[in-house]
Amino acid sequence: MIHYYSTRDPHKSLVRFEEALLKGLAPDGGLYVPDRIPRLEPDLWQRANAIAEVGVAVLWEWLKDEIPLADLEPIVRDALNFPCPLVKLSDDLYVLELFHGPTLSFKDFGARTMARLMQYFLRKRGERRIILVATSGDTGSAVADGFAGQGNIEVVLLYPKGKVSDVQERQLITQRPGVRSFAVEGTFDDCQRMVKEAFVDPELAHLPLSSANSINIGRLLPQALYYLWAIGQLHARERKPVEEVNFCVPSGNLGNLMGGVLAALMGQPVHRFIAAHNDNHFFPDFLQGKAEAYQFHPTIATLSNAMDVGSPSNFERLYTLLGAEKLRRWVWGTTVSNEATLGRMKKTYEAYGYIACPHTAVGLEAQARYRQETGDPTPLISLACAHPAKFPDAVSRALGQEPLKEEALEILYSRPTQVETIGASLSALKSHLL
Numbered sequence: 120m121i122h123y124y125s126t127r128d129p130h131k132s133l134v135r136f137e138e139a140l141l142k143g144l145a146p147d148g149g150l151y152v153p154d155r156i157p158r159l160e161p162d163l164w165q166r167a168n169a170i171a172e173v174g175v176a177v178l179w180e181w182l183k184d185e186i187p188l189a190d191l192e193p194i195v196r197d198a199l200n201f202p203c204p205l206v207k208l209s210d211d212l213y214v215l216e217l218f219h220g221p222t223l224s225f226k227d228f229g230a231r232t233m234a235r236l237m238q239y240f241l242r243k244r245g246e247r248r249i250i251l252v253a254t255s256g257d258t259g260s261a262v263a264d265g266f267a268g269q270g271n272i273e274v275v276l277l278y279p280k281g282k283v284s285d286v287q288e289r290q291l292i293t294q295r296p297g298v299r300s301f302a303v304e305g306t307f308d309d310c311q312r313m314v315k316e317a318f319v320d321p322e323l324a325h326l327p328l329s330s331a332n333s334i335n336i337g338r339l340l341p342q343a344l345y346y347l348w349a350i351g352q353l354h355a356r357e358r359k360p361v362e363e364v365n366f367c368v369p370s371g372n373l374g375n376l377m378g379g380v381l382a383a384l385m386g387q388p389v390h391r392f393i394a395a396h397n398d399n400h401f402f403p404d405f406l407q408g409k410a411e412a413y414q415f416h417p418t419i420a421t422l423s424n425a426m427d428v429g430s431p432s433n434f435e436r437l438y439t440l441l442g443a444e445k446l447r448r449w450v451w452g453t454t455v456s457n458e459a460t461l462g463r464m465k466k467t468y469e470a471y472g473y474i475a476c477p478h479t480a481v482g483l484e485a486q487a488r489y490r491q492e493t494g495d496p497t498p499l500i501s502l503a504c505a506h507p508a509k510f511p512d513a514v515s516r517a518l519g520q521e522p523l524k525e526e527a528l529e530i531l532y533s534r535p536t537q538v539e540t541i542g543a544s545l546s547a548l549k550s551h552l553l
């Protein structure tokens with residue numbers, strides 16, 4: 120049986136998956152990591168025809184002692200019910216499109232799976248939760264969509280009024296069962312402060328408040344699946360054994376990279392990871408020996424806003440599991456400016472006719488630098504994290520044209536909405552919660 124312990128617990132006290140999932144953050148403020156990682160045989164997933172098949176086979180290896188297979192299977196099939204294509208750009212460069220879920224970013228993989236796993240355990244326990252989320256973009260909509268209609272869970276979303284893009288706002292306020300959205304007259308930091316205050320307020324102590332941010336182990340495990348799926352796709356396509364592969368991961372909070380590291384530790388032939396960051400430069404600095412562990416900095420706003428994280432939470436997990444030396448050997452990192460991001464969007468379109476969102480472009484620029492610097496000929500898969508149609512302004516700046524209309528976005532604009540505007544104070548939020 121696989122157990123989990125907190126990154127901050129010197130005694131490594133173990134908890135079950137169910138507890139780690141429902142708690143999110145460990146009581147000592149640390150993050151849960153697994154005490155062992157199952158080694159997987161390639162035949163377990165390489166012949167899969169859909170990512171949900173990989174999901175069932177692989178998650179079963181992790182969750183055997185927690186959920187019967189007959190219950191796990193419908194959870195995973197319902198969560199991962201969208202495609203995940205591997206697109207070939209050139210002989211040794213592929214992009215893995217992770218944006219075909221309902222909110223058009225890779226966050227759908229983690230949020231949808233985690234929501235269904237939580238619902239499963241809560242129903243069994245006869246408990247409910249109210250998930251409070253402060254959001255400035257992709258996470259909020261993926262969580263709202265993922266948890267909508269899960270009977271034992273309600274979602275309360277806070278976002279800074281007028282400070283998210285038009286598409287993002289629309290995704291946040293679309294009416295969904297069990298989801299309430301609040302436009303806060305303040306900044307993202309105000310929203311986060313209100314959430315933190317709510318968790319420690321005595322008058323709210325009787326409410327089953329919970330969070331769903333990317334530190335939850337229930338979001339990380341599903342994010343390992345598409346790395347395995349991609350390797351299987353590469354095998355099928357090249358019709359010859361793929362000795363080793365590199366993955367380039369556009370990164371912010373380092374949750375996506377953590378999923379890849381888990382996949383590799385399950386026994387996958389990953390030669391190198393490339394951590395592609397925007398101007399938020401802590402992790403590349405650390406990898407290059409220019410910053411110490413945990414030498415974080417304030418967040419810098421960029422075009423790839425879902426990666427604007429000055430102090431990535433999942434660093435603590437990576438550092439605990441791998442240590443500085445292994446991280447620096449295995450992961451190569453670089454930081455990509457706004458200008459270089461727009462430049463790479465243009466070059467990618469000109470060279471391959473491919474439209475990348477700004478986050479994906481940070482990755483494509485990083486992998487190009489990596490190749491140039493190292494000459495490493497290993498085939499490389501770069502993750503495409505969000506649909507370009509979510510970022511029409513950046514796309515038109517880079518290419519001089521709008522991205523193609525995306526059906527999922529068109530449908531979004533035809534749906535009814537629900538939102539209430541509130542002041543930037545805990546008392547304003549409280550009157551709605553109580």
Ligand SMILES: *Cc1c(COP(=O)(O)O)cnc(C)c1O
Nearest residue numbers: 257371372373374375425504505
């Ligand atoms: C969240 C997000 C990222 C960053 O992923 P992390 O797990 O925070 O490193 C990159 N691109 C997009 C589109 C995202 O939504």
